[in-house]
Amino acid sequence: MAFAHRGFSLAGLENTLTAFRAAWDLGFTHLETDVHATADGILVAFHDDTLDRVTDRSGRIAELPWREVQKARIGGVERVLRFDELAEALPDARLNVDVKTADAVGPFADAIERLGLHGRVLVASFSDARRRAVLARLSRPVASSAGGRTTALLAFGGPVLPSAVLAKAARDVDCLQVPERRGALRIVTPAFLDRAHALGKQVHVWTVNRPADMHRLLDLGVDGLLTDRADLLRDVLVERGTWPIAG
DSSP, X not given: OEEEETSOOTTSOTTSHHHHHHHHHHTOOEEEEEEEEOTTOXXXXXXXXXXXXXXXXXXXXXXXXHHHHTTOEETTTEEOEEHHHHHHHSTTOEXXXXXXXXXXXXXXXXXXXXXXXXXXXXXXXXXXXXXXXXXXXXXXXXXXXXXXXXXXXXXXXXTTSOHHHHHHHTTTOSEEEEESEETTEEOOOHHHHHHHHHTTOEEEEEOOOOHHHHHHHHHHTOSEEEESOHHHHHHXXXXXXXXXXXX
């Protein structure tokens, strides 16, 4: 599986409609984004807690009303995107959504229900509590990836814990989306992949931007890659004879 991480923009216009459309035009059907909620509950596709790094304005999104957030321009040119706009602008895209804060849980669940996105989203979060809070608000099941605690349990407790304990921990996830390393600790190993696959879970690795690393991880047996360089990942998959990705 190939995921365009925050869309695709060599100009740094991450999480903009321009970036998502660029990834879609390359052939990416799976788009990764993040969500925050403004002070008045508007869900936005945006990575950081604040506007400061990528826009021409400043301030914490959770403390600003939408009327102020919508004035910000990413890279000085692109406006902040409401999550609803993304879902509606690319109606056939699958959306891998990282829920960044507790404030975003309710608005995100509401958007899934209101727009009927159950078959189009994968709910992700570093927090298992946030992920489960979204799932608990939905009328139908959706795919989700493990949070930090569940991932750590499988990665580092896996060698010593009984398989029944691991299966229980991972019972409500479909995949594990992980970095290859966390500091000095290597997460993606053959043993980790074997444990995940034995439990019927996919492993997606982020954020992989070098073709050599893409080839190496695919050879190792990972099930998906998230990348800022959608152009390079497409070239790698074309070379391997696995492009386009189905499903």
